Amino acid sequence: MKRPPPPMYGLLAEFPDADALCAAARHVRARGYTQVEAYAPFAVEGLPDIIGADKGPIAPLTLLGGILGGAATYFLQWYAAVVDYPLNIGGRPLNSWPAFIPATFEITILGAAAAAVIAMFVLNGLPQLYHPLFEVEEFELATRNRFFLCLPARDPVFAPGVARDLLAELHPLLLREVPG
């Protein structure tokens, strides 16, 4: 069974600076909104904590990527040099681990870096070329000099009239309804 789509994505308020956005975000969070979205043209210090954002499992995934990359590369070298194509060079050990370290190290870094970037993309929902907010003309300033706070309709405590009044109390430069 499909639910009918919500009539709107949420309400969007525009603020002139980062401090105003932080204050506004704190205010709506205090009113029990849990899905608050805050948009800024740069990483505002402290803002993720205010809206209750977390970084997600990027760090453990990065570690995992590194371990997998390194282990796979060492295994490949060991398999090639010991099992598949052993070469006896003056009786030296086939599993000559010091010589296998450089490639292992490099692919450890590569695996970790790739995992960090992929994890960041997936957790951030990128690529996502369309988003309802892009329908709001003024939202293009979110990548320039304006700060936006969005109360999405999916928030359990969201009620259109109340939310609008709540945002209006914060004296935004602009208050828009975002179509869903």
Add this chain to the structure above:
Amino acid sequence: MTTPETSTPDTRANSDTLHSTGSDVLRPGWGYASVTDKIAGIVLTDKFGWRWWSAFLAASAGVFALLAAVTWLLVKGIGIWGIDIPVAWGFAIGNFVWWIGIGHAGTFISAVLLLLRQKWRTSINRFAEAMTLFAASIAGLFPILHLGRPWFFYWLVPYPNVMNVWPQWRSPLVWDFFAIATYLTVSLLFWYVGLIPDLATLRDRAGQRGERKSQIAYGLLALGWRGEARQWARFEWAYLLLAGLATPLVVSVHTIVSLDFAVGNTPGYHSTIFPPYFVAGALFSGFAMVLTLAIPLRHAFGLQDFITGRHLANAAKVLLATCWMVSYGYLAEIFTAFYSGDVYERYMTINRFTGPYGPVYIAMLTCNVLVPQLFWLRKVRHNVVWLFVLSLVINCGMWMERFLIVVTSLHRDYLPSSWGMFYPTRWDWITLLGSIALFVWLFLLFVRFLPLISIAEMRELVRENAKGKA
């Protein structure tokens, strides 16, 4: 103070509520909108002017010369270069080491200075990363061209094949392949991740200006970035992790390149000083190239407010420090040669001074050790012309160093009956100069299509500056 340009007619959107108060790394009077419009405006302009076009045409001519030289190489083989036995590694390997060295400063600036929270990193990291990417790509071309049968370069990759052979895992040349491939990939990831918020800015600026094609192109590259606080939190965290990963990577790459030499038992190659000496040399030449690029860039695009004298002076200080590390490497090489009592090492060292390549060695010491001492003078560090000239001198000096390392050891090693000389041919020179042209060509395209300073980080700097923190 220059007045920030206002390119949009929308005055409401242009009103910056907050302005930088001015500091060593950012001049006063800049706000979020004005830094955005200034840097994005460099890219989103219809006219790029005759200076860009003439530079681009000149570089294109050089790129065609390089293509011709490479084509002739593929047709005739590497005999068109001056290499032979005993000097089988000529310009190609020297150029490789030189370019990969230049490619070190970008990641060093981006990663190490980020971890050390150096504010002067912000306005120079983007183009330094581009420099790294282009230099490392060009570096990667040289060993491939030098392979003899370059079309079989993929044999370096370990893959199951019908020949039933694997790469020689115990060879530094295979380690090198892994190091360069990883370095290129991680540098590209680092650069692209850092670009995403700026690509979103360009998408929205292009849209605001009604440039549909640019909007779509930048929009696709920006992957739909919105700048949500959660996105920023993860972005920053991933970026920091990348910086932490790139830091040991930078050190490892030139270490492995140096092992190409140090593992061989040729006099002059077989030395434990090589890894740190190569890494220091890489930073030395890389920072010299950063200055060589930064000075014309800030002049051409009027970026003196962002890339200030403080940035250039700091780069000069790094050059002075790395100059001494490199000088220590030279001294250690000479000392070790005599202290070892090894007659071949000793001869190699004397031959460097007095042999047929002696004048190049003296010129190299002048460029890399003597001339950079001018950076002790405050006046020199704060004089743009001096800095530019000295950066070019160091670039030349470091190229000579790479050439000498490769050639002087090979041309007279153990057996005097097999001594010989290396004389570069015209194809050697065309390939070297063509690679420089390719670098310039790529860089010109970069400044035309991508923001050469990180806009998002500049906005952050504006805020910190206005609050008196930077």
